[in-house]
Amino acid sequence: MPIKDPQIFVSKKTRQVFDEMKKRSEFKQMENKDLFLLAVLFGYENSSKRKLAHSDKTQSGLTRERYLSDEDNAILKAIAIDFTDDLSVIEDITKVYSIAEEYANGGIEYLKEFVFSPGTFTKKYSSKLKNKLK
Amino acid sequence: MEYAKIKEIEIKNFRQFIHEVIKLQYSPGKNITIITGRNGYGKSNIFNAITWCFFEIEEHLSSESEGLRKCPNYVLYNLTPGKTVETEVKILIETNEGEINISRTMNTHKNMDGTVREEGPNLSIQQRPAMKRNWISNPYPDTVISHIISRDMRKFFFIDGEQLRQLFEETNRKELIKKSIFDLSQITLLQKTIDHLGIFKSTLRKGVKSPAGDDLRLCDQAIGDSNHYIERKKGELQKLYDDKSEAQANKNKLDVQLKDFNVEDIKAYAQKREDLEENIKSIESRISEEEDEYLAYLFGVDSGIIARKAIIKTKKILDGLESKGELPPKIQYVFVKELLKNGKCICGLDLKQAKNIKNREKIENLLKDVQISQVAQKATELKYQLGALLKDSDEFEEVYNKMTSKINELNKIYIEKQEELKAINTKIGNYPIEKIKKISEMRQQYTETILDCRGQIAAVNSKLKDAESKVKGLERQYRAFLGKEELYKDVLKDMNICDKGIEVLTGIKNKLMVEIKKEVEESTKKYFSGLITEKNFSKLYITNDYQIRIPVDDRNAVENLSAAETLCLGYSFMSALRKGSRFDAPIVIDTPLAKIDPEYRENVVNWFKKSLPDAQILLLVTKAEYTEAVASTFKSAVNNEYIIVYDGNKEISEIKNAN
DSSP: OOOSSOEEOOOHHHHHHHHHHHTSGGGTTOOHHHHHHHHHHHHHHTTOOOOOOHHHHHSOOSEEGGGSOHHHHHHHHHHHHHHHOOGGGGGOHHHHHHHHHHHHHHHHHHHHHHHTSSSOHHHHHHHHHHHHHO | OOBEEEEEEEEEEETTEEEEEEEOOOBTTBOEEEEEOOTTSSHHHHHHHHHHHHHSOOTTOOTTTTTSOSSOHHHHHHSOTTOEEEEEEEEEEEETTEEEEEEEEEEEEEOTTSOEEEEEEEEEEEEEETTOOSOEEESOHHHHHHHHSOGGGGGGTEEEHHHHHHHTSHHHHHHHHHHHHHHHHTOHHHHHHHHHHHHHHHHHHHTOOOOTTOHHHHHHHHHHHHHHHHHHHHHHHHHHHHHHHHHHHHHHHHHHHHHHHTHHHHHHHHHHHHHHHHHHHHHHHHHHHHHHHHHHHHHHHHHHHHTHHHHHHHHHHHHHHHHTTSSOOHHHHHHHHHHHHHTBOTTOOBTTSGGGHHHHHHHHHHHHHTOOOHHHHHHHHHHHHHHHHHHHHHTHHHHHHHHHHHHHHHHHHHHHHHHHHHHHHHHHHTSOHHHHHHHHHHHHHHHHHHHHHHHHHHHHHHHHHHHHHHHHHHHHHHHHHHHHOGGGHHHHHHHHHHHHHHHHHHHHHHHHHHHHHHHHHHHHHHHHHHHOOSSOOTTOEEOTTSOEEOEETTEEGGGGOOHHHHHHHHHHHHHHHHHHHTOBOOEEEESSSTTSOHHHHHHHHHHHHHHOTTSOEEEEEOTTTSOHHHHHHHGGGEEEEEEEEEETTTTEEEEEEOO
């Protein structure tokens, strides 16, 4: 039986970074799942993937599947397929999330460094995306 | 006496002078003596020495000198206890009737305990008639002085530049002009006769004894009461006029200040600033909205860009499967699913409406027809979503440029507006806004006072008119009662003679004053127009109630004269009175040019030379006033030139010949 509305977990440190980020005007309106996706993207970009501690998984999750949009899930699935080279991974959403959690855990340091480095986030991020497409 | 010229001024132990003699030579056209001295060196005390000698008044006593003894401290300090020192100012005057030596002295005695006692002053006059050798003492020194310069007229001959200007400010002007014209008309005797006739009439009335309750007595009492009421009301009226005049003068002063501040400009700037601040606020809010929208866009497109590699890889796998037929054709499945999701059929039918439930079911059955495995279904959906994400990221450059250029454009406008605001704030910041506000409030208060006074004046005037008319009626009644009594027929006759006398003399007095006023008006206009050449003041006239008016665009330009122009008006009036008096007395002016702007000084100097070529003029000037240009303009008319040298250790000044 597939798990209904599975949870997404992050490390304690990731939560702390998210809390710090939410104090900034750019992230004030952002939901947990948006911040999670951002961390996943930074982890994926830097090929930084780190398993969560067992204790991180026993706490309550950061968000749940129901809060993620179809687009959010599509990205996470694509990342999972890219990592496993297996299309069938999309049938196991828990695994998809587990891979995403590890990328988020690995990406959080990069994200933190990026967000809290000098300059406005919007300018830095648009420049980063622009460079990515070059 | 036709003229009086000062030949010599001798000052002994007066203020900072120990013993100085100033000789003044005079010839027509070379009639000016200049004494130059820095502030504090004793210029004003030379002026004070002259006015003290003539009138026992020190017209220009500085606050530092007030309360100090006339004898210099240096002299007092070195004075042996028990000894006395004499202060004396002696002025030798040459007139057409001979020479006059005016001497005012006072003694300062140092007691044995070091305390100081002053005695005096004493005035003495020695005269040597023309062609005579001997000096004769005159027992009526004040009378002699009043023949040279009357005490009342002294302010127009011994002039302190700043005081003359103040004297000519609105508050004092009317009374000053009236009094000056009265003095000049030399009608004091006439006025005294009119007053005497009035007193005699009262005495006659008092001599009428009638029993209590008698009509005559009652009428007399009513007249007395009414006259008493009229006097009281006249007092009230005068006070109201004074209050109104003072408020008007203060209001005018504030108007001049406000004019200098250019209040209209400030108002325009303040309005512009308000509009700009509103505009900036709106731009800020638009920038914020645009930035929020842009940030939301970035968070929507970022995954398609950062995870592009994963997306392309996954899509490739899915495309492979599709081409092998392992995935259903995307159009068939996705299209039908999209129709249901959007709730609208291709024909435009609303599939959400209850009445169209059957149509919806029909389309759902179509979906069943393309049933596929769960993996294939998810994969198909995924392929579709990833395709959309890739498409969004492909458009990034275009959307980015569009959105950022909009934000940049707004930021540019924002910066421009901020610069504009900064410039306006600087402009407004240069104005003392709080001061202007305070002045405006004060101005409003004065305006209210003026309006209030006007209302009260009208009411009091009306009451006065009624009372005067009542007195006239009562007076007629009184005279009628008096005429009936045989005993008082002579009294009535005398009273009628008094009335006639008062009427005739008042008529003469008024006629004389009108004539003198006209003469002074003409001369003042001529002199003032000569002094202020760049403005048209040729319409100057003196009203029947002794106000100077210069009508310019329905306003009285006198009310808005600058300090320098007010001083020039003072000089003009002074010269007009001097001309009207037909008496050639010396003129002494302390700091004559201090209030005049440097560019106009030469004009004023030329005016002095041209307008008063026959007057003996002594000018006490500062170095700042007596510039090279001024000195050069004066040169041809200057007969004597002195300079004051000050010894700071002894606090003593000496007057040296500058040549």
